[in-house]
Amino acid sequence: xxxxxxxxxxxxxxxxxxxxxxxxxxxxxxxxxxxxxxxxxxxxxxxxxxxxxxxxxxxxxxxxxxxxxxxxxxxxxxxxxxxxxxxxxxxxxxxxxxxxxxxxxxxxxxxxxxxxxxxxxxxxxxxxxxxxxxxxxxxxxxxxxxxxxxxxxxxxxxxxxxxxxxxxxxxxxxxxxxxxxxxxxxxxxxxxxxxxxxxxxxxxxxxxxxxxxxxxxxxxxxxxxxxxxxxxxxxxxxxxxxxxxxxxxxxxxxxxxxxxxxxxxxxxxxxxxxxxxxxxxxxxxxxxxxxxxxxxxxxxxxxxxxxxxxxxxxxxxxxxxxxxxxxxxxxxxxxxxxxxxxxxxxxxxxxxxxxxxxxxxxxxxxxxxxxxxxxxxxxxxxxxxxxxxxxxxxxxxxx
Amino acid sequence: xxxxxxxxxxxxxxxxxxxxxxxxxxxxxxxxxxxxxxxxxxxxxxxxxxxxxxxxxxxxxxxxxxxxxxxxxxxxxxxxxxxxxxxxxxxxxxxxxxxxxxxxxxxxxxxxxxxxxxxxxxxxxxxxxxxxxxxxxxxxxxxxxxxxxxxxxxxxxxxxxxxxxxxxxxxxxxxxxxxxxxxxxxxxxxxxxxxxxxxxxxxxxxxxxxxxxxxxxxxxxxxxx
Ligand SMILES: Nc1ncnc2c1ncn2[C@@H]1O[C@H](COP(=O)(O)OP(=O)(O)O)[C@@H](O)[C@H]1O
Ligand SMILES: [Mg+2]
Numbered sequence: 001x002x003x004x005x006x007x008x009x010x011x012x013x014x015x016x017x018x019x020x021x022x023x024x025x026x027x028x029x030x031x032x033x034x035x036x037x038x039x040x041x042x043x044x045x046x047x048x049x050x051x052x053x054x055x056x057x058x059x060x061x062x063x064x065x066x067x068x069x070x071x072x073x074x075x076x077x078x079x080x081x082x083x084x085x086x087x088x089x090x091x092x093x094x095x096x097x098x099x100x101x102x103x104x105x106x107x108x109x110x111x112x113x114x115x116x117x118x119x120x121x122x123x124x125x126x127x128x129x130x131x132x133x134x135x136x137x138x139x140x141x142x143x144x145x146x147x148x149x150x151x152x153x154x155x156x157x158x159x160x161x162x163x164x165x166x167x168x169x170x171x172x173x174x175x176x177x178x179x180x181x182x183x184x185x186x187x188x189x190x191x192x193x194x195x196x197x198x199x200x201x202x203x204x205x206x207x208x209x210x211x212x213x214x215x216x217x218x219x220x221x222x223x224x225x226x227x228x229x230x231x232x233x234x235x236x237x238x239x240x241x242x243x244x245x246x247x248x249x250x251x252x253x254x255x256x257x258x259x260x261x262x263x264x265x266x267x268x269x270x271x272x273x274x275x276x277x278x279x280x281x282x283x284x285x286x287x288x289x290x291x292x293x294x295x296x297x298x299x300x301x302x303x304x305x306x307x308x309x310x311x312x313x314x315x316x317x318x319x320x321x322x323x324x325x326x327x328x329x330x331x332x333x334x335x336x337x338x339x340x341x342x343x344x345x346x347x348x349x350x351x352x353x354x355x356x357x358x359x360x361x362x363x364x365x366x367x368x369x370x371x372x373x374x375x376x377x378x379x380x381x382x383x384x385x386x387x388x389x390x391x392x393x394x395x396x397x398x399x
Numbered sequence: 400x401x402x403x404x405x406x407x408x409x410x411x412x413x414x415x416x417x418x419x420x421x422x423x424x425x426x427x428x429x430x431x432x433x434x435x436x437x438x439x440x441x442x443x444x445x446x447x448x449x450x451x452x453x454x455x456x457x458x459x460x461x462x463x464x465x466x467x468x469x470x471x472x473x474x475x476x477x478x479x480x481x482x483x484x485x486x487x488x489x490x491x492x493x494x495x496x497x498x499x500x501x502x503x504x505x506x507x508x509x510x511x512x513x514x515x516x517x518x519x520x521x522x523x524x525x526x527x528x529x530x531x532x533x534x535x536x537x538x539x540x541x542x543x544x545x546x547x548x549x550x551x552x553x554x555x556x557x558x559x560x561x562x563x564x565x566x567x568x569x570x571x572x573x574x575x576x577x578x579x580x581x582x583x584x585x586x587x588x589x590x591x592x593x594x595x596x597x598x599x600x601x602x603x604x605x606x607x608x609x610x611x612x613x614x615x616x617x618x619x620x621x622x623x624x
Contacts, residue, residue: 002508013496303492308481309509396440
C-alpha cells in the first residue's frame with residue numbers, strides 16, 4: 001500500500017519528465033485504441049449492412065462500385081438495368097429473394113431510394129411512427145434523416161436531383177413532385193438509418209414528370225437488385241450465369257468487401273506500425289527516465305537498504321513508478337482514443353457517410369491495458385534490476 | 400556494545416584492511432579516526448553488517464557478524480540492521496520528493512514496520528524539529544537537515560548509531576553543535592555511538608567536553624595503509 005503511495009510521490013518529484021512520459025505513452029495508446037475502434041466499427045458497420053445479401057446485380061462496371069453504391073449506399077451506381085430482367089431473376093431456381101433498388105435523387109444529402117417493403121424487412125427495421133408507403137410519392141424516413149431534418153409524419157418535402165448534396169442541389173429540386181412522410185423508422189444502425197425510402201413507382205414518377213414522354217411499363221428500369229440465394233452453392237454458379245448470359249453483372253458483397261478491407265488494411269497496418277513506433281518511443285523514454293532516476297537516486301535507494309529495505313522492496317518502488325505511468329497512460333490513452341473515434345463518427349455523420357457508433361469496447365480493447373503494462377514493465381525492468389543491485393556499501397563510499 | 404577480534408576485510412580486487420581490537424560498552428562512544436583511505440567507512444560497513452568480515456570477529460549488540468559473514472542472511476540481516484543500527488550518512492540523503500514527516504514514514508516503510516505516527520512525532524521532538532514536519536528537505540538549513548536525518552536514524556530506537564564524517568563541510572560552530580547533538584541524542588537513547596572522522600576537531604571536542612560529563616570516548620585510530 002505505502003509502496004504505491006511513495007512511488008507516486010517519487011514519480012511526480014520530476015514533474016516535467018513524468019508529464020512527458022505520460023504524454024508519449026498516452027499518445028501511443030490513444031492511437032492504438034483509435035485504430036482498434038475504427039477498424040472494429042467499420043467492420044461491424046459493413047457486417048450489418050451486408051448481412052444476408054449474397055449478390056448484387058446491376059449494370060456492368062466495377063463490382064466494388066456496385067457493392068458500395070448498392071449495399072452501403074456510398075458510391076454512385078454503375079448504371080441502370082431493366083426491371084424486366086430483374087423480374088426474371090425471381091424465377092431463377094437458386095434465388096430466394098430479390099429486392100429491387102432504384103435511386104437518383106437525394107434529400108439534404110440523404111439518398112431517396114425506391115424499393116419494395118422487402119428492403120425494410122431485410123434489415124428487420126421497425127417503424128417508430130406512422131406506416132410504410134402505400135402509394136407513390138409517399139416516403140418513410142430513416143432514423144437519422146428524420147432526426148437531422150426534423151420532418152414528421154404528414155410533412156412534405158421534395159427531392160433534389162443527384163445523389164450527393166451540394167450547394168446547387170436546391171436549384172435542381174423536383175419541387176413539382178413533393179413527397180409526403182408516412183412513417184419514420186426506428187434506428188437500426190444499418191444503412192437504412194440514412195435513407196429516404198419510397199416505392200419504385202415514386203422514383204419513376206418524379207423523373208417522368210421531368211421528362212416529356214413517360215416510358216412504357218415494359219421499358220422501366222431500376223438501378224440494381226439485392227439477391228439472396230436459396231443455397232450457398234449458388235455463389236459458385238450464379239454470378240457466372242449473370243455475367244455471361246445477361247447484359248448485367250453480379251457481384252458478391254462478401255468478396256468485394258474483403259478486397260476493400262484488405263486495401264484498407266494496408267493503410268491500417270501502416271497506421272498501426274506508426275502507433276507501435278510511438279509506443280516504442282514512449283517505452284524508450286520511460287526507460288531513460290527511470291534509468292536516470294536510479295542513477296540520480298542511487299545513494300537514496302542505498303539508504304533505503306541501510307534502513308532495512310530488502311532489495312526487492314527497492315526494485316518494487318521503481319516498478320511501481322512505471323505501473324503508475326502505465327495506469328495513467330492507459331486511462332488517458334483509452335479515453336483519448338474513444339474521444340477521437342467519437343469525433344470521427346460525428347464527422348462521418350455530418351458527411352452522411354457510413355455509420356460508426358461512438359463508445360464501443362471491442363474484444364481487442366483489452367489488449368490496450370496489457371500493452372500499457374507491457375511497455376511500462378519492459379522499460380522499468382532494467383532500472384529495477386539496477387535498483388535491486390544497489391549496494392548499501394556504495395553509500396559509504398559516496399562522497 | 401561492539402566487540403571486535405582480529406577483524407579484517409579484504410577487498411576482492413583491493414587491499415586487505417586489518418583493524419585493532421575494540422570493546423565499546425553499550426552506550427559508549429567511539430571515535431574512529433584516521434586519514435582518508437585508512438578504512439573508516441569499511442569498518443562502519445562491517446559493523447552495519449553490510450559486508451562480512453573476511454577474517455576475525457565482530458559482535459554488534461550481541462549479534463555475531465564475524466568471519467564467514469553473519470549468522471544472519473539477507474532479509475534477516477536487513478531486518479536486524481533496521482532495528483539495531485541507526486545510520487547518519489555524510490550526505491544526509493533525505494528524499495527531496497518527501498516532506499520531513501514522510502521521510503521518517505518512509506524509513507518505517509523501508510524497515511517493514513507499520514506507520515507509527517506517535518513515534519515519528521516523538522523522534523522529531525527529540526531533535527527539536529517537530530515544527531518542520533511538513534517542510535521539504537530543500538526548505539531546511541544544514542543544521543535542521545542534520546537534525547532530521549538524526550531523527551530518522553533514531554526512529555527505530557537503535558542500539559548503535561553510526562555516523563560517517565558528520566562534521567565534514569561544517570564550520571567550527573556548526574561542527575561543535577552537531578557533535579553535541581549526536582552525543583546528547585545517543586546518550587538519551589542509550590545507544591552506542593561510533594563517529595568515523597578524519598576531522599581533528601572531533602577529537603578536540605570530546606577531549607574538551609568529556610572531562611565535564613565524565614564520558615571518555617574510546618579512540619580507535621586507523622593508519623593509512
Ligand atoms: N570497492 C573497493 N574495492 C577496492 N578497494 C576499495 C574499495 N573501497 C575502498 N577501497 C580501499 O579500501 C581502503 C579503505 O577505504 P575506506 O574504508 O573508504 O576509507 P576511509 O573511509 O577511511 O576514507 C582505501 O584504500 C580504498 O582505496
Ligand atoms: Mg569514508
